Amino acid sequence: MTTSRETIRDALVTLLTTALVGTGLPVKTVAGSKVDTLAGVTPLVAVLSAGTIRKRTTFQGTIPTFFLEIQIWVRQATTGWTNAQAEDALDEIEALIAGVFADNVATANWSLLESDRTIVLELTVAGIAYYMERISVTVSTTKS
Numbered sequence: 001m002t003t004s005r006e007t008i009r010d011a012l013v014t015l016l017t018t019a020l021v022g023t024g025l026p027v028k029t030v031a032g033s034k035v036d037t038l039a040g041v042t043p044l045v046a047v048l049s050a051g052t053i054r055k056r057t058t059f060q061g062t063i064p065t066f067f068l069e070i071q072i073w074v075r076q077a078t079t080g081w082t083n084a085q086a087e088d089a090l091d092e093i094e095a096l097i098a099g100v101f102a103d104n105v106a107t108a109n110w111s112l113l114e115s116d117r118t119i120v121l122e123l124t125v126a127g128i129a130y131y132m133e134r135i136s137v138t139v140s141t142t143k144s
Helices: 005-020 083-103
Strands: 029-031 044-057 061-075 112-125 128-140
Touching: 005 029, 005 044, 005 061, 005 083, 005 128, 061 083, 083 112, 083 128
Parallel strands: 029 044
Antiparallel strands: 044 061, 061 128, 112 128
């Protein structure tokens, strides 16, 4: 059976949920797909599909490499919440995600989990200002 990017994405969502959501942790929601609205779900981490390469390897079949994008959404200043707090939250979430990657470089689902340079954007959605950090992720597998 061919390995699905969904299986990889779901496994990463599970790891991130454990590390980021709960009492004393900075994230309200971890989603395995695009969300319909940001209202009430931020800080949000979304794990999205971003492509696949399936290379034919001699005697081993086709070995896929999956590409994902992690998006971190944090609302900017609002009542009782400053831009400094929002940026601090963004930085904390990114560092926790980096820790998940360091602790799970290789698992039963992949042989290598790595991220590339992140990009922080300031976006307005439905009239509300957010910081959004994009993390490009590469997941190498050993299974077809």
